[in-house]
Amino acid sequence: MTGSSKILVVLTSHDKLGDTGKPTGWYLSELAHPYDILITLGFGLTLASPKGGPAPLDPSSIEAAKSANDATSASFLAEKPAPWESTAPLSSFLGRASEFDAIFFPGGHGPMFDLATDSTSQALIREFVDAGKVVAAVCHGPAALVGVRELLKGKRVTGFSNDEERAVGLDGAMPFLLEDRLWEAVGQEGGYEKATEPWGEKVVVDGKLITGQNPASAKGVGEAIVKAVRGG
Incomplete structure (x- = not known):
């Protein structure tokens, strides 16, 4: 592939954390690190969300990036205009x-x-699966895939683990636990994989399906997208 490779990035439009009263949204480093890799290598990125318009950025992810002295996330956050402030409606990409x-x-x-x-x-x-395109997700992003059982059945996948959800104290606020739902979706022929320890990097590539476990896996997912699209 050439430098004209294009990626459709889908962000959440949801900004409330269950009934906790706390804000949520998409996680800064999980977009910033793949974005940095892809843009640097000449990929074109288009951002979409279910509702279109501004996609809510989880404020806790901004604090986490500051605490970690995450220069990549800080640089992305400082971009003007902010690419996540004007996402296109997801429905406009059907077909x-x-x-x-x-x-x-x-x-x-x-x-x-x-x-x-x-x-x-x-x-x-x-549509992306039928067209033979790469499908990638990181951390809670694989939640978008669990309803597409034909994609996940028999596959090797990862995503935010039950242990990690419990560690942040949000297992009770979630509509389901992602690890459990991924196990259900892949079935006996597939498998859910995770790092040896919580918060460790884990990227699973099964054909053109790429999943990452947690924020530490975001850069690796970006690198895996590049390899899957361009080869090598």
């Missing part, structure tokens, strides 16, 4: 999988509440 090389779902807890059950998102994923 357009041929225009892209991959679809990518960053995490944050937001996808657990909207993308996990969004029929437009699921239809779009099916």
Whole structure:
């Protein structure tokens, strides 16, 4: 592939963390690190969300990036205009999988509440699969894939683990636990994989399906997208 490779990035539109009263959305580093890799290598990125317009950025992910002295996330956050402030409605991409090389779902807890059950998102994923395109997701991003059982059945996958969800004290606020739902989706022929320890990097590539476990896996997912699209 040439430098004209294009990725459709799908962010959540959901900004409330269950009934906790706390804000949520997409997670900064899980977009910033793949974005940095892809843009640097000449990929074109188009950002979409179920509702279109501003996609909510989880404020806790901004604090986490500051605490970690995450220069990549800080640089991305400082971009003007902010690319996540003007996402296109997801419905506007139906029938357009041929225009892209991959679809990518960053995490944050937001996808657990909207993308996990969004029929437009699921239809779009099916179009990308049918067209032989790369499908990638990281952390809670794989929640967008659980309703597309034909994609996950028999596959090796990863995503935010039950142990990690419990560690952040949000297992009770979630509509489901992602690890459990991924196990259900892959069935006996597939498998859910995770790092040896919570928060460790884990990227699983099974054909053109790429999943990452947690924020530490975001850069690796970006690198895997490049390899899957361009080879090598």
